[in-house]
Amino acid sequence: MEEGKKKTVLITGFSSGIGRALAQQFAGDGYDIIGVARDKAKMESTASELNSQHGVEVKLIQKDLAHDGAAKEVYDEVKDFGRPIDILVNDAGVGQHGKFAEIPYERYSHLIHLNIISLTHLTHLFLKDMISRDSGRILNLGSVAGFQPGPLLAVYHATKAYVVSLSEALATELEEMNSKVSVTCLCPGPTDTAFFDRADMEETNVVHYKDKLMMPPQEVAEGAYKALMDGERIFIPGTMNKVSTFIRRVIPKSTQSKTQMKYYEHHEE
Numbered sequence: 001m002e003e004g005k006k007k008t009v010l011i012t013g014f015s016s017g018i019g020r021a022l023a024q025q026f027a028g029d030g031y032d033i034i035g036v037a038r039d040k041a042k043m044e045s046t047a048s049e050l051n052s053q054h055g056v057e058v059k060l061i062q063k064d065l066a067h068d069g070a071a072k073e074v075y076d077e078v079k080d081f082g083r084p085i086d087i088l089v090n091d092a093g094v095g096q097h098g099k100f101a102e103i104p105y106e107r108y109s110h111l112i113h114l115n116i117i118s119l120t121h122l123t124h125l126f127l128k129d130m131i132s133r134d135s136g137r138i139l140n141l142g143s144v145a146g147f148q149p150g151p152l153l154a155v156y157h158a159t160k161a162y163v164v165s166l167s168e169a170l171a172t173e174l175e176e177m178n179s180k181v182s183v184t185c186l187c188p189g190p191t192d193t194a195f196f197d198r199a200d201m202e203e204t205n206v207v208h209y210k211d212k213l214m215m216p217p218q219e220v221a222e223g224a225y226k227a228l229m230d231g232e233r234i235f236i237p238g239t240m241n242k243v244s245t246f247i248r249r250v251i252p253k254s255t256q257s258k259t260q261m262k263y264y265e266h267h268e269e
């Protein structure tokens, strides 16, 4: 970071998992942070930890991003703080396990609002400011799930396909404009966070084989931080995730879909 110049990052999903791990990376590099999530107690404890370890300023916005107008409310609150956002991290997201037709529709409408609508709206609001300053970076949380269909986690996979596609398209628009602003899509594989409990996936094979399949969020965040600063378009953490994503390009979607479903089935001894 440039000497003497305070930089600010806005991180949604600040209260746990990958968002919290990313906040630690930014704080370690001297960034002041605006954290967004719903759980105030968890945000406050992370904020005081980052402040005492790194001396950075942390402001908090308690917000449910699955609600109409939430992204604009966050934008307006950030404007009131009076600091330009140098980096936007759209991390907040959830999944929902189960057979599509058996899950109440409200769960999907909540998930789509959080994973797609608020992410798109926040990107739209902050990107305009970044373009007019010709400076700034955006990190969107996609997933390896964005590259293939995910039976039993169908809507989640579809939302991540949207995030990957949107991010890549914006990166190209910016490149064609010769803009200094960059958009990076972080596409982790299974990562050891609260995601699986929240998505009702405790009994699934992916959680059962957690020690073999999952990366720690700190490792994901470390690689993502570097990729973001290098302006990479897509970043897939971990060799296994990179290799399996590459191989899947030549496998028919119907086969991919069936293989993926095995991970999401309930584990049987």
Ligand SMILES: NC(=O)c1ccc[n+]([C@@H]2O[C@H](COP(=O)([O-])OP(=O)(O)OC[C@H]3O[C@@H](n4cnc5c(N)ncnc54)[C@H](OP(=O)(O)O)[C@@H]3O)[C@@H](O)[C@H]2O)c1
Pocket (backbone or CB within 6 Å): 012, 013, 014, 015, 016, 017, 018, 019, 036, 037, 038, 039, 040, 042, 063, 064, 065, 066, 091, 092, 093, 094, 095, 114, 141, 142, 143, 144, 187, 188, 189, 190, 191, 192, 193, 194, 195, 196, 198
């Ligand atoms: N874990 C994985 O295997 C994995 C893999 C690929 C991609 N990802 C993506 O990584 C991102 C972070 O997930 P994670 O794994 O770190 O899971 P996590 O530990 O459950 O974190 C999710 C974060 O999103 C916030 N959030 C959830 N619902 C919200 C809402 N309605 N309004 C505002 N904030 C909300 C949570 O905060 P509050 O509950 O306090 O609101 C929390 O900070 C997600 O986009 C996820 O899809 C995860």
